[in-house]
Amino acid sequence: MCAMTTENLKQRVDWPGQGVHQVPYRIYTDPEIYAEEQQRIFRGKIWNFVGLASEVPKTGDYVTRYVGDTPVVMVRSDDKSINVLVNKCCHRGNLVCTKTRGNAKHLTCVYHNWIYDLKGKLTSVAFRRGIGGRGGMPKDFSMEGRGMPCLKVDTYNDLVFASFDNSVEELSSYLGDEMRSNLDRVVGRKMKIIGMHHQYMPNNWKLYMENVRDSYHASLLHMFQAAFGINRLTMDGGIKLSSEGWHHISYSIDKSESGAEDAYKGKNLHAMDHGFEMADPSLIKKWQEFNCGTTLAIQSVYPNFVCQQIYNSLALRLCVPKGPENCELIWWVLGTAADTDEERGIRVTQSNMIGPAGLISMEDGVVGGWVQRATVRDGSSLTVLEMGGRNVEPSKNSRATEVSIRGFWNGWRTLMNV
Ligand code: FES
Ligand SMILES: [Fe+2]
Structure with missing residues (x-):
């Protein structure tokens, strides 16, 4: 979601006329314009380069990267497909993968040990049933539909690209x-x-x-x-x-x-x-x-x-x-x-x-x-x-x-x- 309306953004940028032959310096420093870029460009209808498929040859191989300034994990899953997941735990938002690269059977958040499969699906919640019958998650808590958000992925030769927008054109x-x-x-x-x-x-x-x-x-x-x-x-x-x-x-x-x-x-x-x-x-x-x-x-x-x-x-x-x-x-x-x-x-x-x-x-x-x-x-x-x-x-x-x-x-x- 864009934080700013297009009208407000237009006023803030204050682009000089119709051309592209002059640029106001504020767009290199303004934090609000920067935040809008994350949404409208990096999470918009474009393809972002993430890495090389050959960096993750085996099941469970992963590297941590960024799409814009959003941390992501590029991981090879059991069916050999490459997934690009937002590197964020759905519990309380911790980074799930903190190393630059590695190999894992599943992705585990160190904060409270919630575990995800290699496609980002939540598969385990520590102490879900509490301890000795006390505490734990409410009975109606479901892991269904929870996980690390998955970006759309496509490759060209060995190059892996990802997009936040499912309706983006073919790579x-x-x-x-x-x-x-x-x-x-x-x-x-x-x-x-x-x-x-x-x-x-x-x-x-x-x-x-x-x-x-x-x-x-x-x-x-x-x-x-x-x-x-x-x-x-x-x-x-x-x-x-x-x-x-x-x-x-x-x-x-x-x-x-x-x-x-x-x-x-x-x-x-x-x-x-x-x-x-x-x-x-x-x-x-x-x-x-x-x-x-x-x-x-x-x-x-x-x-x-x-x-x-x-x-x-x-x-x-x-x-x-x-x-x-x-x-x-x-x-x-x-x-x-x-x-x-x-x-x-x-x-x-x-x-x-x-x-x-x-x-x-x-x-x-x-x-x-x-x-x-x-x-x-x-x-x-x-x-x-x-x-x-x-x-x-x-x-x-x-x-x-x-x-x-x-x-x-x-x-x-x-x-x-x-
Ligand atoms: S923040 Fe990840 S398990 Fe709690
Ligand atoms: Fe140069």
Whole structure:
């Protein structure tokens, strides 16, 4: 249930006009808008990424995760199906599973020992009949219909998604052809998790999701990428968008156009221009893994899921909201089951360079907090999202655009109904 009427929410957000090219800063800090997002977006008619089916291969395997900021458990049940349950005891609301992962025959709440089966059904209540005939639950107390609420679940390849809304469209149509085909390309093989990161950021979850869609900043904030030619806006590439722009793919193909490099010349961006070179070039060692020549593809699935290919660094990321001004980024760093030792080593090195303690995501992790700090008393002032125009159309030949961020706001306005 939404706590606020749409009319009140509209007044509170006070969206400037009809477009999606400017955003009031208050929506990154306001606790009431944050609470409405939990209801209207994360519990709305969308699919939320939860994890990989291969994380819970055996009956009773579970991992604890979040849908929005609601704790959930993803568990493999006796019939091999995957269930996503709200991690909340129906007695007095305690977390049922408190570990990150484990294996259990049933799920037991430690507070008063109420027990659930692997589909979340309540099967046992401690001291239900009292002790020595005294105390206990009333005679008409029934376990029927009580349990841990079960979300709707669907999978695509190994990816598990869940929804609070039973009437949500099919997952495959939610993703759409173009988004599915990139997921097939990057992670549609037999994959293997080679590591995980958890990155805490002092900013609203939407600032991070804007950053992920912001192809404009990639070679500017991340000087290392431009300096050593890993990602420059002069590379061939563009932006693919799902209808209305809810999901996006920003991609590059390594085939520099003649003269295009001039855009970087004289800007003091090239390490090589200054005679510097990397002492240990193994940091950027790579191999051509994809026949299409795609060197980089950052994909987001609305609202908070990311699939990353940066050369051979493959990863999934989920940005979990943690209150209006904090979020946690969960990373699944991936390889394939067919990787050679050398390939595995290259993936690990690249992923460390790109990950939270490396030279790219460390910067993305800090810049959102700086925005949050700078704008805290300026809720009514507006961002500028006009790079590449004001429309929400795919961009076939340029990544010097903020079009995918505008697409994100299209999704936000639709779901929030503002
Ligand atoms: S709160 Fe779970 S058993 Fe009491
Ligand atoms: Fe970035």
